[in-house]
Structures are given as structure tokens and as C-alpha cells.
Amino acid sequence: MAPLASTDRIVSRRLEQSDAHTIAGYEGTGGYEGLKAALGRPPQEIVDEVKTASLLGRGGAGFPCGVKWGFCPPGVWPRYVVINGDESEPGTYKDRALMERDPHQVVEGALICAYAVGAAQVFLYVRGEMALAQERLAQALNDAYAKGYVGENIAGTDFSCDVVLHWGAGAYIVGEETGLIESLEGNRGMPRLKPPFFPAAKGLYLQPTIVNNVETVCNLPWIVLNGGDAFAEKGAETSRGTRLFAVSGHVQRPGIYEVEFGVTTYRDLLFDPEYGGGIREGHALKCFIPGGASAPWFFDEHLDLPLETGAVGKAGSMMGSGAVVVMDDTTDAVRAAWRVVRFFANESCGKCTPCREGTNWLAKIMRRILDGYGRPSDLDLLRDVCDNISPGLAWPPRMTTICPLGPSAVSPILSTIDRFRDEYDAYIAAAVPAPTTVSIPVRIRAKEDAGV
Amino acid sequence: MPRLTRENIELAREIISRYPRPRSALIPLLHLAQEQDGYVTDEAMEHIGELVGITPAEVLGTCSFYEMLKLEPVGRYLVNVCTDISCMLLGGAELLEHAEEALDLKAGNTTADGLFTLEDVECQAACTEAPCLQVNYRYFTNVAPAALDQLLEDLRAGQMDGDIPPHGTLHRIRQHIPPERAAGPALPDGGQAPAWMAPAEGA
Ligand SMILES: Cc1cc2nc3c(=O)[nH]c(=O)nc-3n(C[C@H](O)[C@H](O)[C@H](O)COP(=O)(O)O)c2cc1C
Ligand code: SF4
Ligand code: FES
Numbered sequence: 318m319a320p321l322a323s324t325d326r327i328v329s330r331r332l333e334q335s336d337a338h339t340i341a342g343y344e345g346t347g348g349y350e351g352l353k354a355a356l357g358r359p360p361q362e363i364v365d366e367v368k369t370a371s372l373l374g375r376g377g378a379g380f381p382c383g384v385k386w387g388f389c390p391p392g393v394w395p396r397y398v399v400i401n402g403d404e405s406e407p408g409t410y411k412d413r414a415l416m417e418r419d420p421h422q423v424v425e426g427a428l429i430c431a432y433a434v435g436a437a438q439v440f441l442y443v444r445g446e447m448a449l450a451q452e453r454l455a456q457a458l459n460d461a462y463a464k465g466y467v468g469e470n471i472a473g474t475d476f477s478c479d480v481v482l483h484w485g486a487g488a489y490i491v492g493e494e495t496g497l498i499e500s501l502e503g504n505r506g507m508p509r510l511k512p513p514f515f516p517a518a519k520g521l522y523l524q525p526t527i528v529n530n531v532e533t534v535c536n537l538p539w540i541v542l543n544g545g546d547a548f549a550e551k552g553a554e555t556s557r558g559t560r561l562f563a564v565s566g567h568v569q570r571p572g573i574y575e576v577e578f579g580v581t582t583y584r585d586l587l588f589d590p591e592y593g594g595g596i597r598e599g600h601a602l603k604c605f606i607p608g609g610a611s612a613p614w615f616f617d618e619h620l621d622l623p624l625e626t627g628a629v630g631k632a633g634s635m636m637g638s639g640a641v642v643v644m645d646d647t648t649d650a651v652r653a654a655w656r657v658v659r660f661f662a663n664e665s666c667g668k669c670t671p672c673r674e675g676t677n678w679l680a681k682i683m684r685r686i687l688d689g690y691g692r693p694s695d696l697d698l699l700r701d702v703c704d705n706i707s708p709g710l711a712w713p714p715r716m717t718t719i720c721p722l723g724p725s726a727v728s729p730i731l732s733t734i735d736r737f738r739d740e741y742d743a744y745i746a747a748a749v750p751a752p753t754t755v756s757i758p759v760r761i762r763a764k765e766d767a768g769v
Numbered sequence: 770m771p772r773l774t775r776e777n778i779e780l781a782r783e784i785i786s787r788y789p790r791p792r793s794a795l796i797p798l799l800h801l802a803q804e805q806d807g808y809v810t811d812e813a814m815e816h817i818g819e820l821v822g823i824t825p826a827e828v829l830g831t832c833s834f835y836e837m838l839k840l841e842p843v844g845r846y847l848v849n850v851c852t853d854i855s856c857m858l859l860g861g862a863e864l865l866e867h868a869e870e871a872l873d874l875k876a877g878n879t880t881a882d883g884l885f886t887l888e889d890v891e892c893q894a895a896c897t898e899a900p901c902l903q904v905n906y907r908y909f910t911n912v913a914p915a916a917l918d919q920l921l922e923d924l925r926a927g928q929m930d931g932d933i934p935p936h937g938t939l940h941r942i943r944q945h946i947p948p949e950r951a952a953g954p955a956l957p958d959g960g961q962a963p964a965w966m967a968p969a970e971g972a
Pocket of ligand 1: 373374382401403404490493495533534721722
């Protein structure tokens with residue numbers, strides 16, 4: 318698939334434009350035209366346009382956006398819109414770029430969403446660690462209010478809606494939509510059980526709430542101006558339009574690339590000179606994570622898969638948050654898997670036992686293997702713990718936990734045990750018996766003066 | 770120990786007024802307290818509880834969930850080195866080790882002069898520019914060990930004061946909704962179809 322021409326890009330059009338974050342720079346390149354056009358049409362038409370576009374959510378779950386909007390129970394008011402800018406899945410870097418470099422596009426997209434679903438207030442939930450994104454959005458909002466694009470009687474119509482900038486304080490799990498809502502209510506960001514707490518029905522303050530990812534809503538101005546059909550013409554099967562992928566790790570040209578969805582392949586993404594540009598000099602591909610840390614890993618034989626939800630799902634993984642992490646032949650598979658597992662262990666919110674206990678044990682067992690204390694029985698033990706978190710080790714996982722974080726920790730372990738068993742075996746063969754004075758020889762991360 | 774200053778109470782009230790329920794302002798207010806004092810003090814938590822109408826224990830309950838909210842003093846500069854997968858592949862762990870040597874401490878600790886706290890952190894959403902780190906949540910990307918040394922030196926010499934405020938100050942541009950333009954918070958028990966929906970969907 319030929320690389321996407323820069324004129325065909327939708328959400329990343331302005332990423333290289335140095336003044337795109339200013340209101341003048343945004344208005345000068347068609348900014349807020351989508352909102353104005355939307356306000357001239359009945360809200361239901363906008364919902365239908367987005368359904369025609371077959372826009373899938375870009376936050377990770379890939380749920381059809383227009384369908385989700387339709388889930389708000391009729392006659393229940395007020396409704397809210399919450400834009401998810403908590404981006405923290407390892408390997409994922411695209412929402413921050415959009416918020417920092419084209420913040421008005423986020424605001425405009427959020428307003429179109431609010432208009433379409435009938436939401437009277439929008440919250441932009443930005444990850445706490447992203448100071449610049451918060452500054453850019455704050456400035457964008459201040460300017461947009463002054464220009465009449467946000468607030469009371471937007472652009473002289475009867476559409477009135479505040480957009481409130483909210484910022485988090487560091488917790489990956491808050492990216493999960495019900496955790497996000499808990500956090501926005503001022504609580505610990507622990508996910509809620511779905512059902513009954515599907516946000517579209519019972520979300521913020523238990524009112525109907527549409528949670529959409531930053532990139533998802535950035536598509537809306539274009540869809541309104543160009544039509545859902547034009548969007549759906551790009552791509553294939555379930556995966557229409559264009560989509561951002563962050564390609565990181567051992568490629569020549571790590572970067573954020575907007576590609577035609579559904580038809581571009583992983584090979585294009587990793588090897589095309591316009592995208593990843595191939596594996597670093599003198600090395601070969603070992604494996605890659607096709608869609609964020611939660612996704613089972615892919616190998617050479619998956620390179621020709623198109624970036625299409627169905628195809629990637631059938632092959633046993635997912636595109637998740639559009640993060641592709643590439644590892645070459647120098648990579649220690651056990652260490653790489655451990656690092657991903659450590660992430661999930663650190664970020665488990667602690668609400669479900671299999672996840673809270675399981676992810677931490679997985680990280681400890683992996684750590685002891687790496688530290689040279691592995692036991693021959695450890696691989697079975699790892700699989701057993703995995704099975705307790707994700708019964709049957711199926712893909713997609715059978716859920717026994719409140720959210721998918723727990724089962725996500727299983728992916729890197731199963732992928733690497735299946736494929737790189739020899740590397741585990743080598744660690745374990747070289748292992749020394751554990752010192753008898755310590756029952757569990759793991760290094761606990763603690764402050765030096767913590768007294769442990 | 771400090772409660773919120775008069776100016777910060779004003780700011781806190783403005784923030785609270787944007788939300789349908791005061792408690793929703795909790796995290797932004799805790800950041801405000803951290804900006805004022807460098808960390809979140811017990812007194813500030815008590816004060817914030819009064820402002821949003823919950824107990825200090827409830828404030829602590831939320832506060833203690835979040836990595837960025839510090840319940841003890843940290844250095845003027847919080848140096849967060851990412852060692853997560855994309856950064857690990859390109860030397861993130863080695864960069865952290867280098868920082869530990871340069872600062873003569875283990876991650877999770879603060880230098881004796883109170884200037885630096887070093888942390889070993891998870892993905893910062895800069896994976897295509899690995900390895901990366903943040904100082905007080907300002908990004909430094911594609912960081913080589915020598916560049917880290919230079920950065921620490923510049924910070925020590927106070928040469929980055931314009932770019933990097935002391936720990937606690939997050940964004941320096943704040944949202945202000947002009948009262949005459951505000952639509953106002955949508956109260957959860959508001960119950961009415963909004964004007965632009967009314968013809969399409971009855972209340
Ligand atoms: C553990 C976990 C973390 C998540 N993190 C994010 C995130 O950082 N950003 C995001 O947009 N969605 C994230 N999601 C997905 C959200 O729950 C939700 O599906 C999404 O925000 C909906 O928006 P969309 O339909 O536009 O994609 C996460 C999900 C899970 C289970
Ligand atoms: S699966 Fe893990 S992160 Fe998700 S709700 Fe349960 S304990 Fe929390
Ligand atoms: S892995 Fe380091 S920024 Fe994402």
C-alpha cells in the first residue's frame with residue numbers, strides 16, 4: 318500500500334504547522350468550519366454521518382463511535398461528554414501530539430460530539446503528566462471562548478455547552494473509561510462493573526455519558542465537512558478512514574504515522590521508507606507488539622496482515638491503541654516481557670484479586686528468572702498464574718476481572734513462552750539455587766530508608 | 770503548616786464552580802496545593818476537604834491513589850526517567866542507571882541538597898523519541914547520557930528556571946471561563962432536554 322499523501326491526512330494534517338495551536342493558525346486552515354457546518358444541521362444527521370463513516374474508537378477498544386452515541390437512553394438528561402486524553406498505554410504516543418500541536422481540533426471535535434449527542438457539558442480529561450498539552454488546551458479554550466466557539470449560544474445558535482479542562486494525577490487505569498469517570502468524580506480511579514455501568518447509560522454522576530478518545534473526535538470536523546461516505550471510502554472491511562500509529566523501538570524512523578486504515582499492512586508500517594524505514598542497520602526483526610502493551614505479540618509471519626480489526630483479531634491479537642513496538646534480534650525476550658508485566662503490576666488498581674495478586678506474582682517470578690534464581694517449574698507456574706487471571710488463556714480473554722488490565726498482563730508472557738522458550742530455558746539452566754535465608758529471592762523496589 | 774493562601778482559595782473556588790459537583794474538582798485542587806507547597810500537606814488536604822465538602826480522610830483516600838500527588842517533600846526537580854518497553858529497547862534502563870550514578874542515589878530518593886528526586890517511571894507517551902525523561906513533567910527526548918549530565922548541570926546552575934518551574938507547578942496557563950460566555954455546569958438532576966435537542970427528542 319502506497320504511503321498516504323500528506324493531503325489525504327485527516328487528523329494529523331496540522332501536526333507540522335508551527336502555529337496550528339493558535340486560534341489564528343487554526344482558523345486560517347479551516348478550523349471550526351466543521352463545527353459551524355454541524356450546527357446548521359439537526360443533531361441526528363451528525364450521528365448518522367458518523368455511523369455512515371463507520372468510525373471506530375481510537376482509544377483501544379475500537380467500538381463503532383456512532384453506535385455508541387446511539388446507546389444514550391432517550392429522554393434522560395443531562396448528558397455529558399468526556400474526552401479521554403489519558404494516553405498511557407506503553408508504546409502509545411499520538412493523543413499527546415494532537416493535544417499539544419492541534420488543540421483546537423480536539424475542542425472542535427469534542428463540541429461536534431456534544432452537539433450530536435445532546436450533551437450539555439464536556440470534560441477534557443488530560444493525563445496529569447502532560448503539562449504542555451494542558452497549557453495548549455487551556456489557551457485554546459480561552460481563545461475559543463473569546464471567539465464564541467464554546468460556552469453559551471455557540472456561534473450564535475441555541476447550542477450551549479461548556480468545555481472544561483480537567484487533568485489527572487498519574488494512574489494508567491484512569492484511562493479505562495469507568496475509571497476515568499470515577500476519577501472525574503474525585504475518587505480513586507477504580508473501574509466500575511459493566512454492566513450496569515456502561516457510561517452511555519450510567520456514566521458521570523450516573524447520567525448518560527459518552528467517553529471518546531482524543532483521536533476519535535479529531536476525525537469529526539473532517540467527517541462533517543466531507544461526509545461519512547468520503548471517510549468510509551478509505552480503508553477496508555470494518556476499518557475505515559485513516560488512523561495514527563506510533564512506531565517505536567528498533568526501526569530506522571520511529572514516529573507517528575497517519576495511514577490508510579484497513580489496507581496498509583504491518584510490513585508497510587515497519588519497512589516503508591515513508592514510515593518505519595526498516596529495522597536498524599545490520600539487524601533483523603525478532604518480534605513486534607502490534608497494538609500497545611496489552612496486545613499479544615506478532616512475528617515475521619504476521620507482517621503482511623492488513624491493519625484491519627477483523628484480520629488482526631483473527632490472527633490472535635489487536636490494534637488496541639495504535640502502538641507498534643518493534644524489537645530486533647538483539648532483544649532479550651524475557652526481559653522485554655518482564656518490563657511489560659512490571660508495568661501492569663505497577664498499574665493494577667487493586668480492585669480484583671486475580672489482577673492485583675496475579676500481576677504482582679507474574680512480575681516477581683519473571684524478575685527472579687532474570688536475576689538468575691529461576692526454577693525449572695517456573696514456566697508452569699507462570700502459565701498457571703496466567704490461567705488464574707485469564708481462564709483458558711483464550712484470545713480475546715475470558716473476563717473474570719472488572720476491566721481488561723489483568724488479562725493484559727498475560728499477553729507478553731504467553732507470547733514469549735510460546736515463541737522464545739529457549740531463552741527462558743537458558744536463564745533457568747544457568748540459575749543458581751536460591752539463597753536459603755530468603756524464601757522469595759526477589760528485589761523489592763523500596764526506598765533505601767524504608768526499613769524493609 | 771500551610772492551608773491554601775487567599776489567592777489560591779480564589780482559584781480553588783473558580784475551579785470548583787466549573788463542575789456540577791464540587792468533589793470533581795478534587796484532583797485539580799490537590800495539584801494546586803502541591804503547586805503552593807511543593808507537596809500535599811495534611812493541612813492543605815483538610816482545607817480542600819472543607820472547600821468541597823468531604824472529610825480529610827476522603828481527600829487522602831483519593832490523593833493516595835495517584836502517583837503525582839506527593840505526601841512528603843520531594844526535590845525541587847523531579848527527574849522521571851522512563852524505563853518502559855519502548856525506552857528500554859533504546860537504553861532507558863541504562864539512562865536511569867547513569868542518572869543514579871550522576872546523582873549518587875537509587876531511584877525513589879532525593880539528593881541531600883533537596884535539589885533532585887529521581888524516579889523510575891512508566892511510559893510517558895514519547896515512545897517514538899526514546900529514551901526520554903521528564904523534569905517536573907517537561908519532556909526531554911532522545912536523551913544520551915552526556916545530555917543528561919548537561920541537563921543536571923544546567924538545572925543546578927539555575928539556567929533552566931524559565932522553562933522549568935519548581936516541582937508542584939504543572940501547567941502555567943490556566944483555563945478561565947468568562948462569566949458572560951459560560952453555559953454553566955450541567956447539574957446531574959437538571960432533567961431537561963437541551964434547547965437544540967428539543968425538537969428532535971422530547972424531554
Ligand atoms: C486498562 C485500560 C486503559 C485504557 N486507557 C485508555 C487511554 O489512555 N486512552 C483512551 O482513549 N482509552 C483508553 N482505554 C479505552 C477506554 O476504556 C475507552 O474504551 C475509550 O476511551 C473510548 O473511546 P473511543 O471509543 O473513542 O476509543 C483504556 C482501556 C483500558 C481497559
Ligand atoms: S482488572 Fe486490575 S486494574 Fe482492572 S479493575 Fe480489576 S484490579 Fe483494577
Ligand atoms: S515507553 Fe518510554 S515514553 Fe513510552
